[in-house]
Amino acid sequence: MMTLLRQFAFARYHRFASRDQVQSWQNKQLERHLQWVCEHSPFYQSLRNQPLEAFPIMNKSLMMANLDAINTRGLKTDQLMSVALKAEQSRQFEQSVVNSVTVGLSSGTSGQRGLFLADSREKQLWAGNILGKLLPGLWQKHRIALALRANSPLYKAVAKGPIQFFYADLNQPHDVWIRALDRFQPTLLIGSAQALQFCAMYSGTFGERKMSPARLISGAEVLTPVDRALIEQTFAGELHEVYQCTEGFLACTDTQGQMRWNQDIVHIEKHWLNPEKTHYSPIITDFRRRTQPIIRYQLDDVIAAQHDDAPFEPLGAIAGRCGDCLRLGQDGAQTMVLPDLVYRAVTLAIEERVDYRITQTDTQCLTIEALPQIHERIRDAVLGVLQTLGAGTVRFEYAPPPDWHPMNKQRRVVNLCKF
Incomplete structure (x- = not known):
């Protein structure tokens, strides 16, 4: 619990004065993290004392092919995948744990399903970051609802003190999970862009009072202008975005409505997709993840570049998948x-x-x-x-x-x- 509170306070209140200060702070985090990973991950042992640029570029297929050697807990991919699939098929997500490590499963949009591993410390760090960056206010009770494809013990780490937590299972008919959300009356609603569209179209039509969240968070899918307009016109609450995937909590909307990289969690390199350097795919290194190190992991997403002088770098938009x-x-x-x-x-x-x-x-x-x-x-x-x-x-x-x-x-x- 102390880890969660410390991370919450850091995520919410720590302020960097400049981008140079962010980079200097990141360099120290990376040096310490890479040293630890090379001591504990068989895959990276040969790279001890090497700079970040000496580490190989990682992707989903390489990660899955080498996960036995990459993870630092001696876990086996076959067992992890079996447990994750069984939990997803039974919808009993609290069973998705192996040797005290939470196992999550990606949606497989890119053609291959990936695994997400987090121990109890990493769950607390994740929850502290999520609450610190996304919670609308502190001095009130919060009812947080997730409208996502799969639940996880990871998500329940945020259900602390005055915070109630509810998971809407999108595998059910939409009238069932939307009616359940209307009954819960979330103050913070987190969902895929598509799930939020369903809420906008059908909330209040199944015999319950229409929900009125103070803040909505869209993630897991591209939020197009037409989707944003529908959601904003239906709900009076603020609509923010998060860039959250099996590879980490990468970016979110700031208090001015601008999406920014969470550079207090991840280091970003850019693989430019065109000569004009208007779009790139991000190469991420998460210096909080130890069970499953995420080092120079190139995502398949297209990011529209944007520039300003704020300490954390902005994203123009999450513009789709490279493969699309x-x-x-x-x-x-x-x-x-x-x-x-x-x-x-x-x-x-x-x-x-x-x-x-x-x-x-x-x-x-x-x-x-x-x-x-x-x-x-x-x-x-x-x-x-x-x-x-x-x-x-x-x-x-x-x-x-x-x-x-x-x-x-x-x-x-x-x-x-x-x-």
């Missing part, structure tokens, strides 16, 4: 289209809220799923982007609106084309 960038044209003459360019174009072209998905199925073919009466308007918006980028001829196909389910990630731009 559209790549149109033949080899050698391909044009890459970033997902957020498509989101923005559709939002500007169509004032009202529209439900759509745009999928690349071939090197020169896009399928638009939407109501028939807006197919052409979406096509024209996308064509405007393609013409600006100098893409070649593209063929369009059409289908009815996508059938979303909160248990599956909502991706409005998808690339299914195998090159």
Whole structure:
């Protein structure tokens, strides 16, 4: 409990004077952390006393292939995966523990499911950071609700003192979990962008009083402008964002509404995705994670760059997955289209809220799923982007609106084309 309180106080009240001070502080954290990891993780033992840039770039497939050697508790991947899958299938998430280590499972959107490991100390650190950065106020009781795909003992670490905690199981029919949320009346509602849209559309329609959270937190999916507008128009509470995944609690909205990297938790390197350096995929090193070290882990996400002089660096937007960038044209003459360019174009072209998905199925073919009466308007918006980028001829196909389910990630731009 003391670890949670100390981390809460640091996350909420510690202030860095400048970005230089942040970098100097991070360098000390990294030096200490890398030394500890190299002493306790078989995978990294050969890198003792080496600088961060000497460590290999990690990704999900490498992590899963080497997790037995990477983790510092001698845990075996097969057993961890078995326990995590059993907990998810039974929805008994409190059983997702091996040798006092909490085991979480990613959604597998990228095609492979990853594991998240945290011991009791790391759970307290995570809870302290979450509460310190996200809790609206201190001198009141809070009812925190999670509308996510899977519960975890990790989340229940935040249920302390005057804080009530509720998990809405999205695997149930939406009328069941939304009615339960209406009964709970959360003051803080945390959910995927899609789950928050369902709440906006259906809260108060199943015989209970409509919920009215003071703050809503969107995470786990891209929050497009059209999704944000629906949620903000329905609920009077503040809408913030978090960048939280199996790799860590990476970023969140500050008090001015700007998304910033949690650089008191993670170190960020940038892998630039275009010559103009407008978008990058982040390479993260978490200097709090010891059970499952996260060192130079390159995420598949597209981040829109933004710049200012505040101590913590801003994010322009979480703009989709690298794997869902559209790549149109033949080899050698391909044009890459970033997902957020498509989101923005559709939002500007169509004032009202529209439900759509745009999928690349071939090197020169896009399928638009939407109501028939807006197919052409979406096509024209996308064509405007393609013409600006100098893409070649593209063929369009059409289908009815996508059938979303909160248990599956909502991706409005998808690339299914195998090159």
